[in-house]
Amino acid sequence: MTVDLGPLWLTVKLAAVTTVLLMLFAMPFSWWLAHTRSRWKPAIEAVTALPLVLPPTVLGFYLLILMSPNSTLGGAWVSMTGDTLTFSFTGLVIASMIYSLPFAVQPLQAAFEQAGLRAVEAARTLGAGPIDRFWSVALPMARRGLLTAAILTFAHTIGEFGVVLMVGGNIPGETKVISIAIYEHVETIRYAEAHVLSAILMVFSFMVLLVVYVSNRQGQVSLR
Amino acid sequence: MTVDLGPLWLTVKLAAVTTVLLMLFAMPFSWWLAHTRSRWKPAIEAVTALPLVLPPTVLGFYLLILMSPNSTLGGAWVSMTGDTLTFSFTGLVIASMIYSLPFAVQPLQAAFEQAGLRAVEAARTLGAGPIDRFWSVALPMARRGLLTAAILTFAHTIGEFGVVLMVGGNIPGETKVISIAIYEHVETIRYAEAHVLSAILMVFSFMVLLVVYVSNRQGQVSLR
Amino acid sequence: MNGSEGLFLTIRLARPGFNLSVLARLPPLGLTAVFGRSGAGKSTVLRAIAGLETEAQGEIRFNGTVWQAGQGRMPAHKRRIGYVFQDARLFPHMSVRRNLEYGLDRAPRQPGPTVEDVAALLGIGHLLDRRPATLSGGEAQRVAMGRAFLSRPQLLLMDEPLAALDQPRKAEILPYIEKLRDVAEIPILYVSHSVAEVARLANHIVLMEEGSVVLAGPAHTVMADPTAAPFFGVREAGVLIEATIVAHHADGLTELATRGGPLYLPHAGRAPGSVIRVRVLAQDVMIALRKPEGISALNVFPVTVTRIRDGDGPGVLVSLASGGLDLMARITKRSANALGLRPGLSCHAVLKTVAVDPSDIGAGADGPTG
Amino acid sequence: MNGSEGLFLTIRLARPGFNLSVLARLPPLGLTAVFGRSGAGKSTVLRAIAGLETEAQGEIRFNGTVWQAGQGRMPAHKRRIGYVFQDARLFPHMSVRRNLEYGLDRAPRQPGPTVEDVAALLGIGHLLDRRPATLSGGEAQRVAMGRAFLSRPQLLLMDEPLAALDQPRKAEILPYIEKLRDVAEIPILYVSHSVAEVARLANHIVLMEEGSVVLAGPAHTVMADPTAAPFFGVREAGVLIEATIVAHHADGLTELATRGGPLYLPHAGRAPGSVIRVRVLAQDVMIALRKPEGISALNVFPVTVTRIRDGDGPGVLVSLASGGLDLMARITKRSANALGLRPGLSCHAVLKTVAVDPSDIGAGADGPTG
Amino acid sequence: AVAANFAGAAEALARDYEALSGHDIVLTTGATGKLYAQVAQGAPFAIFLSADAKTPERLEAEGLAIADSRFTYAVGRLTIWSAAVGVIGADAAASLRDGGVRFIAIANPDLAPYGVAAREALQALGLWDEVQPRIVLGQNIGQVFSLADTGAAQAAFIATSALDAPGSAPRGSRFDVPQSLFSPILQDAVLLNAGKDNEAAEGFLDYLRSDAAKTTIRTFGYGLP
Ligand SMILES: Nc1ncnc2c1ncn2[C@@H]1O[C@H](COP(=O)(O)OP(=O)(O)OP(=O)(O)O)[C@@H](O)[C@H]1O
Ligand SMILES: Nc1ncnc2c1ncn2[C@@H]1O[C@H](COP(=O)(O)OP(=O)(O)OP(=O)(O)O)[C@@H](O)[C@H]1O
């Protein structure tokens, strides 16, 4: 029985890149959603949650259509970079970001809404511009929501493979993530390998999460 | 082309039952997690996020083993109810609850932590016992987190099928949910049916979410 | 006072850089003012009594019921207290009315003020349908007070309840607190930085410094204690005297009988025969060698100098006795020398009538305390 | 005063059941006290000036810069204000030190107090490494004040900054606020419910009621205005007089020259030659027909009765003139009748030396205002 | 329980059989491996129409299926297909070498018999090593079709049945791989324990072997043993 760990590292890389990029997008977007008075707000909120309701492979299917070289988007990407969006790591990241969008936006928006604007107002009077006070006050106060968003995105990207499989094409070393590998073992009735890989994945994820939660606890601040 | 809507209602029923039951469990559990001083807290938090990191089908595989009539749990269930846990609606609900656990616990816990205990302390001095003040003060103040938890759980149960497929066995009327139906259509290359079902699912989900968000907006309260 | 009546405290609580260690026995009736500088530990003591400081060690008994002893604690929500927090802590998701009703709904059914009564008293009747986030600072504080009043408490803990309010509003609310204290017979623990409030309301005073009680006792004793002077400030030194209302005169003056003779005050608002408490500040008392004539001051008492204490600065504090009545006068050293004051000297104490602020007239004696 | 200097406001803001409509021109230097009952709109005005009330309509100009006009608004963070909120609003995720540094880090580099200076002044030096959640109410308020002081503001907006503090602490902080006002020449808008604070600090007073300004003007004018009496309370009626320090005597008394003659006060703490402001309460002034002898009061001025006003209750307010000096005495009707007071009558005003509280001695005249 | 690739044909067969016999057939489709796991955990399936020969053999060996009930009901055929017209010509090898074919989708050989067949065919054409970097994998034949259909992969080895199901219009360009280039894709059926003594189940298995059924199976693009 050989256990190939390549997919594990690929998975971690994908999850990390997706999480970081998605957080960067979700932070200002959630902030805007939390405080906008636009009448479109509920509609935008509903759309944001939609990537969840389609089965992952089906969402992957539509993303595949969207990103294939024949489409406007995919074609533009090919002519810009010379590479296709599908079956590439970049494509995987984009697909994962879209699928995990609700996990990032929802908790962050909730945290921003709940924190209120009192301290942010104080920051305004102390000379902090919009971006400054977002980073120095709003975001740290919504820290717990940020953590939740990051954990859900990270864990979900590790575990989900429907979208990834479709858009990534399961190319070893390029787009074959560990969840696909485990899935394959289960499908081909090689349960021993599946158990080992699952155990590795679980232990690894547990360690990562534990480190995150322990350090969160240390940095914890009562916001009362 | 015939579009069978049976799976849609089954899906809605599953999502609704899962969401309600999971919320009932997650509310006290997240509250406890948010305020416990146990040294095991980070470990429990990490375990709570773990259902996410296993691929759904793989998680479903393990749940299948756990709930099969040959196992202790599944066997006990059979001798108690005369019915198997696997390939039944009840089994589906349990599996969905386990898989969606992180979506319910994480945002709720974040909301409880962020809300602080000031108002809850006031409720204590006003004669409200633990359960009373949880319902009358802590939970309403964590309302936005509750909403996030419910939406993520609901939407995710609608969309996810890996676990459900494994544990439920795709039995029409009993365990064949819409996501599986769409998935099947895509897999069996009946794209037209897949497009129609996807569109119905999206529009339906959008309407549900829109109603939720609009009513949330009306009931919204500045917590500052 | 029965041995088990009242509030008995031995609390210890250690925090980095701050140690609370309070031993106190408070009377079962009346208002006890907790006075002390910012950071002295006043709020912490109130929190411990309410059962909100889980780390507080020691013992707390109230009217014979053990609230805390060893590891045993009665849960906060069973203690039947009304707590007015230093910050209002309203429930943000409820209307003002629901906030007010919160404690009422959870209290045993027993007669007491209604939401409307309290709203009218506190001037928040027009706010009942509003959300706390839209209230001004003082409005929120009044709602918080109303919420505590309505919870049918057996002990009121009030942490600077009037600090955010204007003088006229204070003047409206103070009599109600007095009524709770005297008529409803609810003991009150009252944190305040205002000497005027304390002097008017307190039957008992506890002075705290750096987590410890430095002085505690009946209000008149503590207020007359020189140790307490730095807490109150020079301007606030004075005596509390008891007087009986004799008559209300047509020109608006009330005639009082004191142990030193008649005293004229602005209308005191109680029926003749009532015993009231009057605070006379040392700085409002002048000393004259001969009985002055042709001056606007109505209250002139023949007195004997009993003691002269030097203070910091240019003033001296002269204690005067007139029959059974003690007075204090704060005058300059220069005057004391010019007049040749010394213990035993007979002279006259001149007290401007209106120097006695109506808000310094408290109802009743500190009876329950003594 | 240059036409474009100072703060010019025309603000309108409608809320359900509350309409704010304020038109005011405030001096470019000195302290303007905003006084009014709870819910009058004081905090709302400060918030509008700071640029935090997005719904406020109208115009705001400060020292020639337009802060708001029509739809145009300068963002709050560019206004260089220091705002002390009614609730402290510290940043919960930062240490006290980082809170204090927050505004400083974002201000233009220019000389001014350091974190250590301000921490020492406010007595929060031992709290620098703590988190806001562990501070007492008064400690938090002091940190909030320090944070605003350190942000190198060009205008200070202070919303009841001292309400949560004890008297000794107030006495330490007040001189610093005076220094900011006079030495650093930062105009200050100061909301307070304490007449003593206002009387001591304010060069200019704005009285608000139900969203509107009912009276505004130099402090001495407003404080002497009968319209203002209900705001301040009877006990606080009085005059503000200007005096020059002549000498500090060995017995701790300071001799002042006023337009009505010499005045003796407890040590006033400024160099001879300085002009200071003294508040003399009407209730601290007695009237005698003949110059009294052998009494402890040092300050006796020959005066002429200029006006007698009846108040509610048993008192009358007697205006007195002595050369260029105006005084007010609050005495009983009975005394006024007994003495036969009428306008034009010559008599003596007796003022107990120590009746003038050191905290009522403000530095400087309200020069910039006048 | 029916392997996904046979779902369409199975539905048609079930419909015919129901009309013929009056029995009700409930179909459950899924990947072969998943169905195996479910059967092993006591799923109430009577018949298993696998996409391979190995799994039914294994079920039988493990005593989960009735001994000797196994038979081959269909043989899969393989087609190289592109959604675009003119990409795949008569010389399949040359077409696949063409630079326009950026990606070639095949089923995962580890998972699907069609994947093994595609690999064998590529090896037989002498292309396996050369096209290796351009290969993308689908989990099953349905996904492989999706990859090609969306144009993400310009060529794919799919089941002929995916193209030739009744009612589907011919599109793109194709090359049917000769049976000689790969070992036959045998799809076996087996009677499971739950179907023991089940008249309808046994009847359906018999029906599968009938000529009427064979015609239907052929129209769906399958070969026969
Ligand atoms: N977690 C903590 N760690 C260290 N010190 C603390 C902590 N919590 C409170 N303290 C300190 O305990 C002291 C007492 O606080 P408390 O709130 O009782 O003061 P207080 O007398 O009510 O003051 P104030 O009049 O300012 O409200 C303060 O000096 C405060 O800094
Ligand atoms: N959203 C709102 N809806 C209706 N009324 C409001 C709203 N926000 C504030 N108000 C009212 O505006 C009035 C002015 O509030 P503001 O905070 O300015 O009062 P204030 O003078 O500072 O009072 P205080 O001394 O109690 O702090 C209050 O009566 C308040 O209830």
Ligand SMILES: [Mg+2]
């Ligand atoms: Mg306190």
Ligand SMILES: [Mg+2]
């Ligand atoms: Mg205010």
